Amino acid sequence: MTTVAEAVQLITAQAKSFGKEKISIDEAYNRVLAQPIIADRDYPPFNRATMDGYAVQAADFLEKGMNSLQVLENLFAGGVATQQVTSGTCIKIMTGAPVPQGADAVIRVEDTRQEGKTVYFTTTASRAGQNIAKQGEDARKNDILIPQNQWIDATVMGGMAVTGYAEVLVEKLPKVAIISTGNEVVQVGQEVQSHQIRDSNTYAIRSFFRHYQIQSPVTILAPDSKTALTEAIQSVLDTNILVLSGGVSKGDADYVPEVLQALGVQQIFHRIQIKPGAPLWFGTLPNGGAVFGLPGNPVSVQVACRLFIEPYLRTCFGTRLREPMLLPFLSQKPKKAKFDEYFPCKIVTEGAISGLVSLRNNSSGDIGATLGSDGIALHPHDTEMLIKDTPVQFFFW
Template sequence: MAQLSDDCFAFGRPMMTVAETVALITSRVLPLAETESIPLCDADRRILARDLIASIALPPYANSAVDGYAMRGVDLPATGERGFQISGRVQAGSGERVTVAPGEAVRIFTGAPMPAGADTVFMQEDVRLGDSGAVILPAGLTIGANMRPVGEDVEAGAVVLKAGRRLRPQDIALAAALGEIRVDVSRRVRVAVFSTGNEIVAAGTPRGPTQLFDSNRFMLMAMLGRLGCAITDLGILPDDRAAITDTLSKASSAHDLILTSGGVSTGEADFVKDAVESAGSLVFWRVAIKPGRPVAMGVIDGTPFIGLPGNPVASFVTFAYIARPAILALSGAGPKPIVSTPVRTAFSYKKKKDRREYVRVNLRPAANGSVEAVKFPREGAGLLSSLVETDGLIELAEDVTQIQQGDIVGFIPYSSLY
């Protein structure tokens, strides 16, 4: 479990910026010490626990990059054409040792080992066969062309994947090419998740006329799953301080993080903050971010707690920018900031100073061939359709108060946020 002191997140300001919040979390949360060895086929999106060092070079032998004819570079014709006798044939996977002599060429195929003495390959499209069976090679090729030398891709002994890397399919391919069948990864972060509120019910159960089906919990669990977490679904808790306090206390003993949705604002029925203070300590609960200002962070028996807003868009955004960095820090992942892409706006917009704001947009081709961002036509942090029907967010920094149509802003696709 992550064992933190109650005051490890102590911060003097009443409202924190997004950058301050993330810096505080990532500097205080320690990565889990436990690791496990897993089959390579199960390693996608897991966090590499130890540097992966190449046990062999890639490629491990010099080979041809094309189908063609291998020869000695010193025999290349300087001008005009020259005929070479075909002295052999080498296919990919062949173990036969073939040597090329002066004035000879060897028929070779992509991936086949280079004949001894050969260092250059002519593409078959660039040559012709003479009447005598010789291959006619033109001038103009450079020594070493179309040949893959040993270690061109990876040198033996090199660190190819560093610890803390969140593994992707291409990383797994590289490990497989080196002959690895298992990798050491950090243990999955164990996260307990629950929603709060008398106004929400679980799908599949009767819904009252003033109630909503719980959607945030499923969204958060899906996002946690994409981060490789082991998830415990604690369901929906009523607006009851004692029940929430008891659940928090019990969950802290078996989990690395507790993540909740709803009940962290200032309403009379928002009991989560009080419950956190009863079970442990509340270290901050407001972040200068829109949507999503009420975000609570606490420590319960050494286990970090993050309480997200109840509005689904606010919950989504604050998970991406507050909870996600905490989870990656716990898992031992190396820092990987979310990078935005410059796009031109097709709308004007005003915002308050001193808070980071995220606006839902679609991308479309502009008349001049560039890409422009189009704002979703409706406002509101409760509109799930605004997340479904848009491509991502534009990020407006704290010092920005307005943008005009045609301004350049940073666009972040949803795929970058989990």
């Protein structure tokens, strides 16, 4: 059987870009940059006052011992001084305004007292460059301000806007299809019999993809029938990512692997050394797209999305994988399986220490096992007991 690490390696080896597209900056949040953001000019583009105060010549204080100056004019952000600062004069300046010619320091308004056109200074501390952001100190024209393959968060949005990118090249999003299988599964909103369950997996998987701005995947509910399953899969063979839940284990009605093979889907591996989710199936569509066959239990689906589908997506987008954190385990947990075991945890603080506590988890079919969790932790296959303060790998959802 394939190990978790081997499975991730095999999955990411199949990853490739879905293409690139240019979109408006208004649509770019949480997409992935497919181009670097280049500074279109120096930043700041001029020597800029960083304080409300007075633009002066530092030498008037350092060398000439002056404690009062004549105010030539008031200068606001967005304006330009009409006069030049000379010895014995100053210009009252607001934060963000260009420092006038002749001035080489700004003394903050809190250290002054103005009477008419004369300002008196209550400090003698002045040096060239004081309270001035110098032109180009943040970035020079043609510098790479933001490298490509970055997630566009609020900070990147601001960087694109300030450099004038009304449109930006981003990684295309994949076409995704989700097929939930099982005679016992009914759609949410329909009447459910005592022997049936509602289709939660479609919503969990769809919500996972929405985190990556993939908003409207095709969703199909298919019974345990080779004919129905074949028709469902045939209808979505042109997708980039196909995710099936259920039908991949060893039961008499687990037809997914057989049907996939009959439709020309190439198997990369089937079954991995993990709990929950050992029956995981992975392969490639005739068009090169990826197929993930997940076990039907809800915890298995959520774990598989985080550990296997996410690395595939992020590799396709050219971004780094999210590495686990190492946090102390604040209770005890005996080994339940011979494989690597991933279990839901919550981060709590005990005294000055933040660490993990496991949540109730009856089985991979426990509908409430992941509720209230912050992520999943790893109980390695070769560790019989997790004892208090044991460092464990933790994966945020």
